[in-house]
Amino acid sequence: MERHRSLRMTLLLAAGAAGCSNAKSPDVAVVTLGEPQATPRDAGVPEEPGQPAPRPPRGVGWVTERDGTVHRATRVRCDATIDQRACSGTERTFQCRTDADCKEGPRGKCVSSFGQIGAYCGCEYACESDAECGASEACVCKGTGALREQHSVCAKALCSVDADCPGSTCGLSAYFNGCWEQVTLACRTKEDTCLSDADCRSSDESRGAACVVTDPEAESVRWECAGISCAIGRPFVVDGQPRAAQGAARDDWRAPAELDVASLSPEARELAAAHYAAVAALEHASIASFARFSLQLLALGAPAALVGEAHRAALDEVEHARLAYGVASRLAGRAIGPGPLLEAATAPLGAGVAEVVEALVEEGCVGEALGAAEGREIAQRAGDPALAATLARIAADEERHAALSWRALSWMLATFGEPARSAAERAFSRAAARYAVDPAPGPAVHEALGLLPARALGALRREVLAEVIAPCRAALPGLSCDSITPQPSSPPQASF
Ligand SMILES: [Fe+2]
Ligand SMILES: [Fe+2]
Numbered sequence: 270m271e272r273h274r275s276l277r278m279t280l281l282l283a284a285g286a287a288g289c290s291n292a293k294s295p296d297v298a299v300v301t302l303g304e305p306q307a308t309p310r311d312a313g314v315p316e317e318p319g320q321p322a323p324r325p326p327r328g329v330g331w332v333t334e335r336d337g338t339v340h341r342a343t344r345v346r347c348d349a350t351i352d353q354r355a356c357s358g359t360e361r362t363f364q365c366r367t368d369a370d371c372k373e374g375p376r377g378k379c380v381s382s383f384g385q386i387g388a389y390c391g392c393e394y395a396c397e398s399d400a401e402c403g404a405s406e407a408c409v410c411k412g413t414g415a416l417r418e419q420h421s422v423c424a425k426a427l428c429s430v431d432a433d434c435p436g437s438t439c440g441l442s443a444y445f446n447g448c449w450e451q452v453t454l455a456c457r458t459k460e461d462t463c464l465s466d467a468d469c470r471s472s473d474e475s476r477g478a479a480c481v482v483t484d485p486e487a488e489s490v491r492w493e494c495a496g497i498s499c500a501i502g503r504p505f506v507v508d509g510q511p512r513a514a515q516g517a518a519r520d521d522w523r524a525p526a527e528l529d530v531a532s533l534s535p536e537a538r539e540l541a542a543a544h545y546a547a548v549a550a551l552e553h554a555s556i557a558s559f560a561r562f563s564l565q566l567l568a569l570g571a572p573a574a575l576v577g578e579a580h581r582a583a584l585d586e587v588e589h590a591r592l593a594y595g596v597a598s599r600l601a602g603r604a605i606g607p608g609p610l611l612e613a614a615t616a617p618l619g620a621g622v623a624e625v626v627e628a629l630v631e632e633g634c635v636g637e638a639l640g641a642a643e644g645r646e647i648a649q650r651a652g653d654p655a656l657a658a659t660l661a662r663i664a665a666d667e668e669r670h671a672a673l674s675w676r677a678l679s680w681m682l683a684t685f686g687e688p689a690r691s692a693a694e695r696a697f698s699r700a701a702a703r704y705a706v707d708p709a710p711g712p713a714v715h716e717a718l719g720l721l722p723a724r725a726l727g728a729l730r731r732e733v734l735a736e737v738i739a740p741c742r743a744a745l746p747g748l749s750c751d752s753i754t755p756q757p758s759s760p761p762q763a764s765f
Contacts, residue, residue: 273736276642276668280634280741282479283672285679331413331441336465338480339414340438341454342431347410347421349397353380356390364391374423375401395420399429407454415443415466415479417450424452425485442492444481453485461492469494503586503632503640503670505554505561505612512557512612513550520604522553524588524595527655533600542601544720549593550607552586552663557613558632559583566677568620575680578673585666592659622685623692626678630696631703633674635738639704641668642733647721675741682746697742704730 330345356366356379364370371377374394382391396408402423409416409424416422428439434456442453463469463480480492504511530538563579590607598605619625644664651657681689707727721729 283675339441426454442482505558514607514610517608519606522606524591526595526599545597552589555586626692627696635700637671
């Protein structure tokens with residue numbers, strides 16, 4: 270269940286504020302970690318989104334304000350325990366074997382983790398106080414604000430406590446860019462373009478999801494809205510069918526691939542090459558899908574931010590295609606690339622509100638979300654580190670593309686009302702039916718190359734529909750709060 274939490278949160282943020290009557294408002298509290306209760310900031314002081322104003326310091330220890338912003342009023346001792354399970358020795362890869370191998374920080378523990386390369390052992394470090402951290406660092410206690418780390422951590426500190434920020438506060442920025450978390454303490458200033466995360470979820474889509482410090486090394490640090498910046502599959506559907514180019518012998522579409530193929534039999538290599546050539550063709554087709562989407566957005570008068578994101582997503586897909594053709598070529602031992610994508614020239618634009626919404630829901634909101642989840646799963650299963658890294662990078666991009674789709678859908682619902690709403694309801698229902706049954710079994714390919722059996726792929730898709738798509742749908746204004754219940758239907762097209 271929890272393996273899809275990050276994807277669900279990303280898409281929920283993209284979908285915007287909960288508009289469903291069944292959705293719960295987040296609990297809000299004023300909390301001080303490490304020491305006595307903090308005093309909340311004055312209630313009743315209005316804050317206009319987009320007009321942040323540094324607030325005066327007050328409280329003790331880590332102070333969480335009612336809007337979720339966190340600052341450090343005074344130094345406090347943190348709980349330095351690391352609850353993660355110790356390395357067992359049965360993991361796939363090892364950065365450490367015992368705690369004695371972990372010497373780069375305070376209280377090092379060699380723990381068992383699970384990441385894009387599968388189960389591994391790695392060092393974690395926890396601090397109790399600033400004294401255990403490096404120069405210009407501070408110890409951030411476990412559970413503070415939006416911190417994702419499961420234990421206290423030493424973080425870059427441009428300030429240590431509120432007193433270092435005259436007339437303002439020393440804020441905690443915990444920025445998860447989709448790949449890793451960057452934790453920083455920095456003064457809040459009048460130059461900031463946001464005060465709290467709520468400022469980043471306004472109707473101005475360009476503002477992203479969280480108010481954070483994105484570049485603590487900048488000459489002039491400021492707080493600004495940011496979303497996932499580090500993030501598989503938007504099909505190019507024409508007349509109801511996904512379209513892709515035929516393969517061609519060419520090597521101007523292949524990125525270098527360091528894949529280890531020595532352990533694979535010729536048969537396994539050929540099967541795997543065919544699979545990744547098909548993946549590459551779908552990635553190549555995604556370029557056309559985003560190109561068309563960009564034109565649709567322009568035709569509908571969409572905000573600049575959405576149009577810009579659609580173009581950037583198309584460039585991501587160029588790279589995905591190169592990466593996948595690189596893997597396919599390496600496996601095949603010959604250059605593989607795309608032939609002409611003929612439908613790119615003949616596909617109708619289809620810029621009506623209902624058409625755009627239905628395609629957006631099926632290809633983007635559902636298709637790319639499933640692709641992101643499938644990509645992560647396959648990356649974790651892939652035994653080859655280079656392949657795992659390539660797949661993980663593509664999955665991360667796809668998650669960002671899915672978020673773009675949810676943002677675009679949210680904008681269309683708000684802008685076009687009932688026609689958009691009813692089209693979205695139809696498309697979500699169709700998507701639920703499509704993914705209710707397992708895909709047709711693919712060729713048997715070496716598992717080390719990361720392929721999922723059809724049954725496992727079907728189960729994963731249904732899981733994502735229930736745990737990610739349904740709650741995100743319920744968070745969109747005007748849509749029904751019913752969960753998506755996959756209904757049996759004809760076998761679907763594979764989307765990855
Ligand atoms: Fe892609
Ligand atoms: Fe994509």
